[in-house]
Amino acid sequence: MFFRNLTLFRFSTEVADDVSRLDEALAGHRLRPVGPMEMSTRGFVSPLGPAEDSLTHTVGHYTKVVAASESRMLPPSVVNDELAKRVQKIAENEGRKVSSRERKKLKDDVLNELLPRAFVRQSRTAAYVDARNGWVVVDTSSRRAAEDVLSMLREALGSFPAVPLAPEESPRVLLTRWLASGEAPTGFALGDEVELRDPATASGGVVRGRLLDLDTDEVREHLRAGKQVFRLGLVFDDRISFVLGEDLVVRKLKFTDVVLDEQPDSPESAAAELDANLALMTLEHGSLLDKLAQFFKLPRPE
Structure with a gap:
């Protein structure tokens, strides 16, 4: 699909050589399913679709990647409501207040029980690297989401000093x-x-x-x-x-x-x-x- 938003970064000619090893570098950073006791995971998925293995797709000097994450949807309000019920039950049955230490343990128990049953949501953000002209183009209008993709690329490559735009004209x-x-x-x-x-x-x-x-x-x-x-x-x-x-x-x-x-x-x-x-x-x-x-x-x- 065509990109709807472009958040842009630039990198030097010296860094361009790193792009040639993107496919190899991303292999150890493939998205894995979020575990039953995890809140989220992140990694890369194939631009060609779930049935494909390659984590990059290159046409000319452009290399496309797709950063993804899996997150368990467990709103804090759900956890807090269940915690409040358990605290109230102790107060009614035992006639005492729950200490802060016990409250923390109860909250951990709630998380351990609810987390494996929470729905999992996957999000994806596509990007491409223009090795010849030194652009990283991320399909998002969110600076934070774009920086997350860049951070994942840096993590995979070891170093990737792409920087935000620095216009000389306002x-x-x-x-x-x-x-x-x-x-x-x-x-x-x-x-x-x-x-x-x-x-x-x-x-x-x-x-x-x-x-x-x-x-x-x-x-x-x-x-x-x-x-x-x-x-x-x-x-x-x-x-x-x-x-x-x-x-x-x-x-x-x-x-x-x-x-x-x-x-x-x-x-x-x-x-x-x-x-x-x-x-x-x-x-x-x-x-x-x-x-x-x-x-x-x-x-x-x-």
């Missing part, structure tokens, strides 16, 4: 300038979504708009009042629509029909379909990331 200033002028840079067009905030106050008013014309007096009035752009809808080359944040996270990414019409009609196999989709997706992403690196001056680490 994204907020540039996005605000584009909106105020009504003109995005060459190759881009304004979309139909915006988030404006007053940067001077943490609790200042927030203006959000979707499915609207951004070239209006109402929007310009907010800009004249000192609000700045924190998120802006854009369209790149009539091929990709997305919302770009001042954190340079790409959200709500969609390919237009121009791109989708280039998909093969009937791939020979699931692997062939994945090859075609990964090649198409990374090609489009690559053009977009090149432009973002140019406008916001996102240097590749030395």
Whole structure:
């Protein structure tokens, strides 16, 4: 499937060689089922599906991985309710208060009884590594989730010094300038979504708009009042629509029909379909990331 959000990291040319051994490195970090007395486990699963063994899938200089976790769903409220019942029962039957030490033991007993019966939920986060251009692209808008994937890659490789983006041009200033002028840079067009905030106050008013014309007096009035752009809808080359944040996270990414019409009609196999989709997706992403690196001056680490 195509990525819907892009959280980005960069790495140097010296680190690129590590990508060639990803499949071997991940072998010892495969996701295993969560045990009856465990809260969670994490590891990697095959991008090709549960029936496949390979933990990476490479097309050209792009290598896709899927980080996953299994977690037992045992809400604290369920544990606390059961603990309260047992404490109350002791108070009623024995006429005494339960000490903090005994309460801790009772809570451990509750966990030991309920944990093996709790439902298990699996979550997955896809990512790919562009060895030639030094990008790690994670399909999430959550910085924490993206950092977790990067942490898992570092753990598997021993070291992988990919770093968050360090723009030399302020994204907020540039996005605000584009909106105020009504003109995005060459190759881009304004979309139909915006988030404006007053940067001077943490609790200042927030203006959000979707499915609207951004070239209006109402929007310009907010800009004249000192609000700045924190998120802006854009369209790149009539091929990709997305919302770009001042954190340079790409959200709500969609390919237009121009791109989708280039998909093969009937791939020979699931692997062939994945090859075609990964090649198409990374090609489009690559053009977009090149432009973002140019406008916001996102240097590749030395």
